[in-house]
Amino acid sequence: MSLKYGLLGLLNYGKITGYELDKAFKDSLCFFWQAQTSQIYRELNGMENLGWLTSEIVFQTEKPNRKLYSITDSGRQELQAWLAQSSLDNEFQIRSVFLMKLFFSGGKSVQENISMLKDYKARCMDELADLQKTDNIIENYSQKTGKKQDAVYWGITARFGELHIQMCLDFAEEAIKKLEGLQ
Amino acid sequence: MSLKYGLLGLLNYGKITGYELDKAFKDSLCFFWQAQTSQIYRELNGMENLGWLTSEIVFQTEKPNRKLYSITDSGRQELQAWLAQSSLDNEFQIRSVFLMKLFFSGGKSVQENISMLKDYKARCMDELADLQKTDNIIENYSQKTGKKQDAVYWGITARFGELHIQMCLDFAEEAIKKLEGLQ
DNA sequence: TGGGTCATGTAACCTGTTACATGATTAG
DNA sequence: CTAATCATGTAACAGGTTACATGACCCA
Numbered sequence: 001m002s003l004k005y006g007l008l009g010l011l012n013y014g015k016i017t018g019y020e021l022d023k024a025f026k027d028s029l030c031f032f033w034q035a036q037t038s039q040i041y042r043e044l045n046g047m048e049n050l051g052w053l054t055s056e057i058v059f060q061t062e063k064p065n066r067k068l069y070s071i072t073d074s075g076r077q078e079l080q081a082w083l084a085q086s087s088l089d090n091e092f093q094i095r096s097v098f099l100m101k102l103f104f105s106g107g108k109s110v111q112e113n114i115s116m117l118k119d120y121k122a123r124c125m126d127e128l129a130d131l132q133k134t135d136n137i138i139e140n141y142s143q144k145t146g147k148k149q150d151a152v153y154w155g156i157t158a159r160f161g162e163l164h165i166q167m168c169l170d171f172a173e174e175a176i177k178k179l180e181g182l183q
Numbered sequence: 184m185s186l187k188y189g190l191l192g193l194l195n196y197g198k199i200t201g202y203e204l205d206k207a208f209k210d211s212l213c214f215f216w217q218a219q220t221s222q223i224y225r226e227l228n229g230m231e232n233l234g235w236l237t238s239e240i241v242f243q244t245e246k247p248n249r250k251l252y253s254i255t256d257s258g259r260q261e262l263q264a265w266l267a268q269s270s271l272d273n274e275f276q277i278r279s280v281f282l283m284k285l286f287f288s289g290g291k292s293v294q295e296n297i298s299m300l301k302d303y304k305a306r307c308m309d310e311l312a313d314l315q316k317t318d319n320i321i322e323n324y325s326q327k328t329g330k331k332q333d334a335v336y337w338g339i340t341a342r343f344g345e346l347h348i349q350m351c352l353d354f355a356e357e358a359i360k361k362l363e364g365l366q
Numbered sequence: 367t368g369g370g371t372c373a374t375g376t377a378a379c380c381t382g383t384t385a386c387a388t389g390a391t392t393a394g
Numbered sequence: 395c396t397a398a399t400c401a402t403g404t405a406a407c408a409g410g411t412t413a414c415a416t417g418a419c420c421c422a
Contacts, residue, residue: 002280003381009287019401032282036383041403043381064389064401083284083291086299088306091281092348097185098274099215099340101266104192106333108266113336116269123271150289152365153296156358157282165275167350175339182335186409202373219411224375226409247373247417 004043006033008052008079011071013147018044018067028154031134031161044069052078102175114179121172127165134158186218187226191235191262194254196330201227201250211337214317214344227252235261285358297362304355310348317341 006029010021021044022037035043047053052075058066071079098120105113135158139151189212193204204227205220218226230236235258241249254262281303288296318341322334 002283006283032277032279034276083287086302087280092310093217094215094347096215097270099343100185100189103336103340106336119269127275153286153289157286160282160354163350163354164277167346171343171346
């Protein structure tokens with residue numbers, strides 16, 4: 001259900017094609033939602049059937065035609081209704097394959113598990129380094145669209161991603177220490 | 184795919200019915216994975232077809248019969264193979280409906296958004312309070328099964344849940360301050 | 367008399383993932 | 395010459411959610 005609203009939110013900034021939406025989605029909403037290209041096209045179809053969107057085809061001679069989507073009044077209403085209702089259920093649920101493995105790793109040697117955690121920690125540091133780039137992306141969007149207000153909220157959500165990875169890193173260090181204490 | 188291994192891991196401790204598995208899953212793996220009862224029964228069926236499990240029916244006169252599942256050698260091999268391979272891809276992806284709403288809340292008043300974040304913060308504190316109970320659950324399991332080694336890793340994964348919620352709380356406070364600075 | 371526990375699931379639906387298909391243009 | 399970009403998707407499958415069904419027992 002949330003994917004629809006993520007797309008609606010982006011469509012609310014203006015007319016856009018599926019292809020561009022896909023890129024915008026992956027640049028901006030990626031901190032808190034992920035979607036495959038095929039899923040985006042499917043949702044666009046679905047929302048057009050619901051009457052939340054309309055589309056027009058822009059003919060191009062040299063390149064493939066573009067299918068430009070616009071949000072309708074009904075779509076805008078849906079978006080506003082969704083924004084207005086709070087939804088904190090399931091907000092704090094985690095899904096982590098790594099933690100599941102750790103959970104069942106009592107049979108492995110402590111050494112093995114420490115090295116598993118060190119790999120995890122190294123990955124955290126890689127991710128943190130990648131995040132340095134995102135500030136630039138936000139700055140770009142902010143200047144392109146001229147919406148300073150939105151940039152504030154984008155920055156806040158990006159900050160969550162940063163805190164999250166920092167927390168994962170802290171967790172790894174703490175767990176390594178705990179396991180080292182067992183030896 | 185991960186749900187299968189979570190169930191396999193629990194089945195590796197000993198024979199168990201779907202009903203009991205469902206409860207054990209919700210007590211122990213809930214920090215990093217969630218599953219509906221119907222999904223658990225479906226996976227058990229699937230793994231029996233794959234030859235990872237066998238089942239025997241225990242007849243009861245007063246109560247419904249029990250279907251006891253046991254892990255097979257093939258299932259144990261699958262579990263070990265899964266435990267051995269590292270899988271950190273997608274590990275740091277977040278899905279948060281709350282953050283998505285915040286992202287699109289530039290049109291709302293700063294006051295409204297502050298109050299939204301305060302609700303979120305209050306929920307974090309509720310969750311933190313609930314976590315106090317989990318230490319007891321782990322202690323229970325540890326004494327029932329007598330597996331001290333496992334209890335260490337269970338504790339580590341539970342700690343992740345704690346750090347995660349604490350991080351969400353810190354995030355909320357920081358974001359509230361940032362928005363208050365805008366007024 | 368109503369709700370909880372024990373114990374099994376099925377059916378339908380929605381969401382997410384992976385792989386495939388087309389075909390032209392442009393940059394290295 | 396090869397890979398990337400522009401631009402559209404479809405098909406099949408896997409995984410997750412919601413609702414429903416059965417039936418007895420026990421506790422307040």
